[in-house]
Amino acid sequence: MLNHLRYYFLILLATCFGMTVILNAQTDLQKIKETLPKLLGATNQGTEFVIAFHPAWEEEGPNNKIKLYLSSGVATDVRITIPYFSNEPRYILRTKPNDIIAQDLLPSEAQPYTRGGGGNVNTLKPTQVWRGRGIIIEADEPIIVYGVTRYQYTSDGFLAIPTHALGKEYIVSSYRETANFNEQSLTPYVSIVGVYDSTEVSFSLGGNNGSIIIDADHNNKIYQSGQTLNATLNRGDDWLIATQSAYSDLGGSYVYANKPVSVISGNHCAYIPKDVGYCDFIIEQEYPMNAWGRKYHVTAIAGRKRSSVVRLFAKEANTRFYKDYNVDDTMQAFFVNTAAWGVENVAWLETRAAYDSNTGMVVTANKPIMAVQYNPGIEDDGVDSDPFQLMLIPEEQFLNDIIFNTPGIRGGFEFSQNYINIVYKSDSTGQIPDDIYLGDVSPTTGETNFKKLKDWSSSPGDRLYDPDYRYSPIKIFSKIVKLPYDAVWRIVSPTQKIMAYSYGFSWCDSYGEVTGAAIADLERPGTVVPIPYYELLCDGTTDTTQGKYPYVIDMPENNSPPSNLALIIFHKNSSVNYNFEIKNEDKNWIPGETNKVHWKAWVIDTSKDAVAFITFADRAGNDTTIMLQYSKGVGVDEPSDINGYSMSKIKPNIIKNNDVDLEYSIGKSGRTTINIISSNGIIVKELANEFMEAGNYRIKIPIENIPNGMYFIVLQSGAFKKVQKIIVQR
Numbered sequence: 001m002l003n004h005l006r007y008y009f010l011i012l013l014a015t016c017f018g019m020t021v022i023l024n025a026q027t028d029l030q031k032i033k034e035t036l037p038k039l040l041g042a043t044n045q046g047t048e049f050v051i052a053f054h055p056a057w058e059e060e061g062p063n064n065k066i067k068l069y070l071s072s073g074v075a076t077d078v079r080i081t082i083p084y085f086s087n088e089p090r091y092i093l094r095t096k097p098n099d100i101i102a103q104d105l106l107p108s109e110a111q112p113y114t115r116g117g118g119g120n121v122n123t124l125k126p127t128q129v130w131r132g133r134g135i136i137i138e139a140d141e142p143i144i145v146y147g148v149t150r151y152q153y154t155s156d157g158f159l160a161i162p163t164h165a166l167g168k169e170y171i172v173s174s175y176r177e178t179a180n181f182n183e184q185s186l187t188p189y190v191s192i193v194g195v196y197d198s199t200e201v202s203f204s205l206g207g208n209n210g211s212i213i214i215d216a217d218h219n220n221k222i223y224q225s226g227q228t229l230n231a232t233l234n235r236g237d238d239w240l241i242a243t244q245s246a247y248s249d250l251g252g253s254y255v256y257a258n259k260p261v262s263v264i265s266g267n268h269c270a271y272i273p274k275d276v277g278y279c280d281f282i283i284e285q286e287y288p289m290n291a292w293g294r295k296y297h298v299t300a301i302a303g304r305k306r307s308s309v310v311r312l313f314a315k316e317a318n319t320r321f322y323k324d325y326n327v328d329d330t331m332q333a334f335f336v337n338t339a340a341w342g343v344e345n346v347a348w349l350e351t352r353a354a355y356d357s358n359t360g361m362v363v364t365a366n367k368p369i370m371a372v373q374y375n376p377g378i379e380d381d382g383v384d385s386d387p388f389q390l391m392l393i394p395e396e397q398f399l400n401d402i403i404f405n406t407p408g409i410r411g412g413f414e415f416s417q418n419y420i421n422i423v424y425k426s427d428s429t430g431q432i433p434d435d436i437y438l439g440d441v442s443p444t445t446g447e448t449n450f451k452k453l454k455d456w457s458s459s460p461g462d463r464l465y466d467p468d469y470r471y472s473p474i475k476i477f478s479k480i481v482k483l484p485y486d487a488v489w490r491i492v493s494p495t496q497k498i499m500a501y502s503y504g505f506s507w508c509d510s511y512g513e514v515t516g517a518a519i520a521d522l523e524r525p526g527t528v529v530p531i532p533y534y535e536l537l538c539d540g541t542t543d544t545t546q547g548k549y550p551y552v553i554d555m556p557e558n559n560s561p562p563s564n565l566a567l568i569i570f571h572k573n574s575s576v577n578y579n580f581e582i583k584n585e586d587k588n589w590i591p592g593e594t595n596k597v598h599w600k601a602w603v604i605d606t607s608k609d610a611v612a613f614i615t616f617a618d619r620a621g622n623d624t625t626i627m628l629q630y631s632k633g634v635g636v637d638e639p640s641d642i643n644g645y646s647m648s649k650i651k652p653n654i655i656k657n658n659d660v661d662l663e664y665s666i667g668k669s670g671r672t673t674i675n676i677i678s679s680n681g682i683i684v685k686e687l688a689n690e691f692m693e694a695g696n697y698r699i700k701i702p703i704e705n706i707p708n709g710m711y712f713i714v715l716q717s718g719a720f721k722k723v724q725k726i727i728v729q730r
Helices: 002-016 025-035 324-328
Strands: 046-051 065-072 077-081 091-094 099-105 128-130 135-151 154-159 167-171 188-194 199-204 212-215 221-224 228-233 238-242 254-270 280-285 293-298 309-314 320-323 348-352 361-375 388-391 401-405 417-425 437-441 448-452 462-464 476-482 488-492 499-506 509-514 531-533 551-553 565-570 578-582 596-603 610-618 623-630 661-666 670-678 683-692 695-700 709-717 720-728
Touching (some): 046 188, 046 565, 091 099, 135 401, 135 509, 135 565, 154 254, 154 388, 188 228, 228 238, 280 388, 388 499, 448 488, 531 709, 596 610, 661 670, 661 709
Parallel strands (some): 154 280
Antiparallel strands (some): 046 135, 077 091, 135 154, 199 254, 212 221, 254 280, 293 361, 309 348, 309 361, 320 361, 361 388, 417 476, 417 499, 437 448, 437 488, 462 476, 499 509, 531 551, 578 596, 610 623, 661 695, 670 683, 670 709, 709 720
16 A cells, blocks of 8 residues: 555646656655654654764774764765864765764764873863864764774773754763772763754752762862753763762763753773772763653673663652562562652662672663663673673663664674674563564675574573563563674564664673664654645745745644654655755754744756655654655646546645535546545545446545544546645644
8 A cells, every 4th residue: 555655646746736757756755765764753863963972991002993883774975073173074974775884083083082091080181061072973864873982991882862862851870980089080971962052051960979070161160969060062062071089970960951962971991880890981872861761671691690780760759660570569669769860879779680690670660760781890700791881772662673783894893792682572482483583784785684583593582570471471581692793783573672782792891782772752752744735836846935935844643742843854865856955944943842844845957857855754753755746848737627537626735624525527437436545655534435427526525533644635537546635634
């Protein structure tokens, strides 16, 4: 049915404006929809990223680099800008379809400053805004970005969050200062990076009762736990916050901004658990509070003898945390916080699933929470491993399709061991289902060499005691797979949403990363697709006259707040002889904050055929892709009656009740169908499907059970086919 809708959509544009069909346009539209990620506006794939890297413990080594790994389903241009050096792109790259490309950055480029090795306290700089030291990554089509600090003996990385999924509120995870601060500082860090000019940000210090921050931007004023710092950020500014006291912490600190910001936390060289050697650099990008869920699966790390350290944070005070099956008993909450942010054991908790074994756990809560996993150092259990920080993803944000890479690809500084932990639901016999696949992506063809997960090994993995499956024959498992070589990898399951965590080790070195995640705004989970309103003139231009400037709007559902727009993508590579822009007044629109944006498209050379593809997506993952067509030398007057066939045009095409009539004529007796089809290709209402005599007809358009949105009425009788667009808006 979806292919049919794409065809109907094409014919709509061709017939409504008297244009001929441009060759391959239908195929191009299909390819665009297939290459766009599902839940486009609600995943880690996007067209813009703003990130930063902290000063890492840096032993001298020939391969010390900060690496950006970029991937996309299509070939697209990528621009990397560091405003401190220039507002023009510093690097311009082009991705390969279904492949990974890498860009190396020098430590002096990617970090606001460097500290070398040893963690000398004199190398630590106080908290301040580093103007333009953020890294801005922009692409024409959706991409995935991983950032990895890869130094001799100190490494970690993170999955970057696109700007359309960022938020205004965060709780910081970070990790504790272990040094006594006399000669050495192994500093907790937080970067708050500006995405938009004139962003007002406050940082309320949590951590522990010994935490101190010195604010260099305000005459070295000293702040303690419970106090709030403020800063104004412009696009690309990096507010790098560091504690400056022995055994201090930044965990549990609260970030609030008047516009979305990017937040990255970590530690210069963390001992995990506290005072347990050896240390390693850790870093992760924090998830905004509107993306938090109520259930997290903590998985066992390969080869360890003791469980990972886990930090747990809550969105609200008086949140009850439960482990495994204990959610059935409200008295069994193992932690109840008394503040939404603040110091350890009051607002947040550090814990482990077990202290004498390596096991996972399921953490649930009665309100939204965040869970962060930390791999311990070598001395914790004598296993050759190093610390890393790993954001955990709530069950609400799992995916059907995940693509990721190991850091050693494309000539990278490889790790000797790479693993993937896959969280999944078993079949009814407690075994791995037949339709979970894992494979590497061919760098030459872009095809994935899939193999069933159970064929990697038949063991289902480590059991996780998820309370929702306590009495079900279906169980939840975490399966550890050791990846045999560096590659781009893909995990797919068409019937269930899964999650996977990637990590690896070398001697005195490690990394841990989320492989992929939905990052939907769970506070505003809309289901209505964004609706574009536009009219085309005979020259292929969207009409901007007499108040008809085209716009797209993300509509609310049942009077609830809309999720708001996330992305507007003009598919430049697939479009031909068309240009596109956002109206000047709307160019600074903010994803997640704005629900209406004006835009326009126009033909560059009217003596040639033209086609344009544009996608509109909201923060809940709903999207609409439209195609505009222009053909030279074709008259604009379309006969309303062709051999006795016609369908009246509904004016206005916004339908608010059931009182709208559709008139049509059948030129020759035969089977006739009339359907209302959604923008996703689904028949939502069958108006007619019967043999009809030649003649004139009139029917009502019933919309009582049709949600607000954009639809197509498709009439087909014999070889005659007619399509028109309608908007249901009550």
